[in-house]
Amino acid sequence: MEKQFRTNFINSLSGFKSVNLIGTVNQEGITNLAIFSQVFHVGANPALMGVLIRPDAARRHTLENIESTGFFTLNHIREDFYKQAHQTSARYAISEFDACQLTAVFGDMQPAPYVEESHIRIGLAFAEKHILAINGTILVIGKVVETIIREDCIGEDGYIDIEKAGSITCSSLDAYHTTQLLGRLPYAKP
Amino acid sequence: MEKQFRTNFINSLSGFKSVNLIGTVNQEGITNLAIFSQVFHVGANPALMGVLIRPDAARRHTLENIESTGFFTLNHIREDFYKQAHQTSARYAISEFDACQLTAVFGDMQPAPYVEESHIRIGLAFAEKHILAINGTILVIGKVVETIIREDCIGEDGYIDIEKAGSITCSSLDAYHTTQLLGRLPYAKP
Numbered sequence: 001m002e003k004q005f006r007t008n009f010i011n012s013l014s015g016f017k018s019v020n021l022i023g024t025v026n027q028e029g030i031t032n033l034a035i036f037s038q039v040f041h042v043g044a045n046p047a048l049m050g051v052l053i054r055p056d057a058a059r060r061h062t063l064e065n066i067e068s069t070g071f072f073t074l075n076h077i078r079e080d081f082y083k084q085a086h087q088t089s090a091r092y093a094i095s096e097f098d099a100c101q102l103t104a105v106f107g108d109m110q111p112a113p114y115v116e117e118s119h120i121r122i123g124l125a126f127a128e129k130h131i132l133a134i135n136g137t138i139l140v141i142g143k144v145v146e147t148i149i150r151e152d153c154i155g156e157d158g159y160i161d162i163e164k165a166g167s168i169t170c171s172s173l174d175a176y177h178t179t180q181l182l183g184r185l186p187y188a189k190p
Numbered sequence: 191m192e193k194q195f196r197t198n199f200i201n202s203l204s205g206f207k208s209v210n211l212i213g214t215v216n217q218e219g220i221t222n223l224a225i226f227s228q229v230f231h232v233g234a235n236p237a238l239m240g241v242l243i244r245p246d247a248a249r250r251h252t253l254e255n256i257e258s259t260g261f262f263t264l265n266h267i268r269e270d271f272y273k274q275a276h277q278t279s280a281r282y283a284i285s286e287f288d289a290c291q292l293t294a295v296f297g298d299m300q301p302a303p304y305v306e307e308s309h310i311r312i313g314l315a316f317a318e319k320h321i322l323a324i325n326g327t328i329l330v331i332g333k334v335v336e337t338i339i340r341e342d343c344i345g346e347d348g349y350i351d352i353e354k355a356g357s358i359t360c361s362s363l364d365a366y367h368t369t370q371l372l373g374r375l376p377y378a379k380p
Contacts, residue, residue, distance in 0.1 A: 001348070004347065006348060008349045008350075009348035010233075010334065012348075012352060013237075013264075013312050013334065013337065014208050014231040015209065015310075015357055016358075016369060017206070017207075017231070018206050020205060037231075038230050038231060039205065040230055041200070041201055041203070041204040041242075042228075042242065042322065043200075043244075044200040045196060045200075047196075047200045048322075048324060049204055052231075076205055082372065086375045090379050090380045120203070122203050128324050130322075132331060133318055134233075134238060134318050134331060134333075135233040135238060139320070139329065143324075157195060157198050158199035158202075159199070160203070160361075160362065167205055169205070169359050169369060172350065172374075174375050174376070175373070177372060178370050179368065179369050180367060180370065181366075182269060182358065183366060184364045185273065187364070188276055188279045190280045
């Protein structure tokens with residue numbers, strides 16, 4: 001396969017992805033914001049999430065900041081700012097918050113910036129790192145230390161209605177999608 | 191937080207997820223099929239995908255079969271069989287293909303079964319395993335060896351229109367969603 005064809009094709013295979021803005025800050029207090037589509041649930045107790053970071057220069061600030069400060073945020077992306085979110089993947093000399101006109105806000109539990117425009121924001125403490133031998137990709141595990149979520153999106157059973165919160169999904173490298181609930185299914189028994 | 195509340199809540203945080211049926215076979219030729227929502231892209235060249243497997247008994251057959259035969263398949267889930275796909279998470283004494291009325295088909299490149307009802311099927315060879323120290327979760331990396339995809343879903347640039355293929359997404363532990371494309375965005379430059 002030709003290189004770009006292959007990149008689009010293989011990136012499509014895993015299905016729909018979560019799409020989050022990761023907020024970090026360096027030790028000089030300069031904020032950084034970058035879009036990631038490889039974020040996933042790792043465990044509920046302790047509450048853990050994972051991020052895969054490619055070993056290329058474009059994403060290095062995020063990893064450096066996570067390792068030097070020990071914290072990062074995940075912020076779900078909504079339809080009304082998905083083009084700005086995508087734009088954070090360009091290389092800027094200034095903070096992507098300023099370059100892409102998104103608003104940095106800070107919580108009480110950790111120093112990394114949240115995205116005010118997001119309705120689901122998660123603060124995490126760096127917990128563990130693995131380097132995949134096969135291609136150098138870095139797996140970062142974070143422990144949830146804070147969540148800032150619109151209250152009317154949280155159900156009585158703890159289910160967060162992320163569709164109501166406006167969270168979108170993505171596919172391949174560059175496609176964004178809204179969603180429509182089919183239904184919630186009961187715990188499966190034979 | 192109460193346990194079930196916490197489980198629903200934390201499982202919601204990562205955003206929309208890919209949702210795939212993983213097909214495997216054991217050395218006696220008995221097939222297994224299980225639903226997984228922690229599947230992600232790892233790299234395009236070599237073509238790699240990752241799966242997180244919880245260290246509990248319910249998912250052990252999948253991991254055992256991957257390790258003993260060296261192969262597994264990923265099969266995107268469509269609206270017309272998502273209830274059967276969800277049902278594979280129940281504990282059956284027989285193959286989930288039979289218990290949940292899904293059809294096993296086999297490819298040319300590897301021995302694990304595909305789901306005929308799926309329009310995007312991927313065959314993978316086991317490549318690498320990591321155990322997360324913090325909670326025992328197992329990360330399995332597979333190398334793509336075969337893809338079986340409806341041709342009219344593959345664009346000239348390699349982009350696979352997984353929405354057209356009917357692939358759905360999920361959130362939290364039990365919610366399933368269809369999608370609607372907002373758009374594809376150009377490569378971001380400052």
